[in-house]
Amino acid sequence: MTSIIVGIALVIGSLFALSAALGLLRFKDVYMRMHAASKAGTLGSGLLLLALALHAGEMDVATRAIAGVCFFLLTAPVSAHLLARAAYIVGYKPCDMTVRDALAEAQDGKKQ
Template sequence: MTTVIVEIVTGVMLIVGAMFALVASLGLIRLKDVYMRMHAASKAGTLGSGVMLLALAVHASDLAVVTRALAGVVFFLLTAPISAHLLAKAAYAAGYRPCADTKQDALAETVRPNG
């Protein structure tokens, strides 16, 4: 590809990734409870970071940089959902219940009350 096309594709990918990161940060500020915030951070934040790393891979001409960028994307995709799930489970076990906007509490039947 020519350098102009590579720069355009890289710029578009960086803007798209930054928009997803912005949506994730707005979700952290605007959403009501820990579970909604965690969902915004893990989904949109992972997608934004991944797209920006892919932009780095498109822009880089070195195979080592491309390999590391792709490894970073895979790392994000494998770890973010698992860590969000474990953090949500720990928050529920610590006593943080979903807000009233949550229609169904699927864990309410599985957790025994303390006492």
């Protein structure tokens, strides 16, 4: 039963990692690409690490794998946010498909 759960987690994690890689190739601007990398990449790598923890069956390996999942969950959203904000401040504007530019609206509100 454990082998089946590990196999399913590996396949689903690999599909999320693949979708993150495809998002990096296909999306139009830095913000969309960053979103794909941070969300799908974090979920994919998290599932792969959890599959490792289940498959290993040793407590020290499982502890390190769970610590890695926690590390990804804590650092990926924060780093993606900081990189997106830095890109916006430097001057990278969102693509034409972007419906709402919340940072521009916030800056306009401060100027008035």
